[in-house]
């Protein structure tokens with residue numbers, strides 16, 4: 001099934017915005033940012049202190065009490081989801097030859113990606129570290145005793 | 147050597163295998179991220195719901211798998227920098243093979259350093 005590209009070196013003639021190029025650039029801009037965001041995330045959660053043993057509701061509440069980590073996780077969520085979804089789109093484009101199936105899968109990818117980004121953002125910014133009625137020993141130490 | 151067609155710089159070599167690994171790790175990390183956003187969202191349900199699910203991340207089998215996940219992220223990230231270097235750095239193609247091996251060595255090194263620490267926490271009391 002040879003695909004014939006007649007003059008591969010000729011300049012692009014279509015006049016619309018070149019989204020494929022912006023996607024390509026986005027992968028290369030978000031990548032280095034994700035290194036900083038994710039590697040720091042891994043060190044903060046899995047290396048320092050007691051690492052994975054310390055992770056529970058109170059640990060998360062302690063982090064998100066600080067706007068620094070809220071913004072950090074928000075940036076990481078958006079960049080990683082867009083980068084990952086766009087990468088999956090590339091892979092679908094490579095392997096799925098049937099056009100209707102390809103379109104369906106790409107649409108599903110962006111729908112799922114969009115849903116998770118919205119859900120994750122809401123979780124970060126509507127988070128309540130001291131929910132009413134929760135057992136005090138599960139909450140961070142700064143919650144008022146009830 | 148006669149079986150390798152002349153002029154093949156890519157197929158069966160470092161360039162191809164780094165791409166295969168980059169693709170597989172990318173897909174793996176993507177599906178983990180979907181699950182990870184959902185498990186973290188449990189903090190909005192209740193402290194108990196979150197704690198119960200996050201405890202499973204501390205069990206031996208998942209604890210060991212986390213080393214694979216961490217390794218996949220480090221490989222994908224560092225190899226991503228290599229891809230960017232090949233695209234934008236004039237000497238990128240000259241050193242692409244060397245950079246691939248550097249990525250492998252650094253990834254294995256970091257995972258080897260992290261493993262004892264992490265496994266002691268997963269298996270210790």
Ligand code: HEM
Nearest residue numbers: 027031032034035084087088090169172173175176223226
């Ligand atoms: C840690 C920092 C990261 C860096 C530096 C990075 C770098 C890159 C680069 C440069 C590409 C484009 C490769 C190409 O066009 O040939 C890429 C592709 C991809 N990335 Fe990442 N990435 C990172 C994190 C992630 C994360 C967190 C995910 C998942 C959510 C992910 C999933 C993917 C996928 C699925 C592809 C497509 C692979 C392919 O087309 O073969 N990456 N990455």
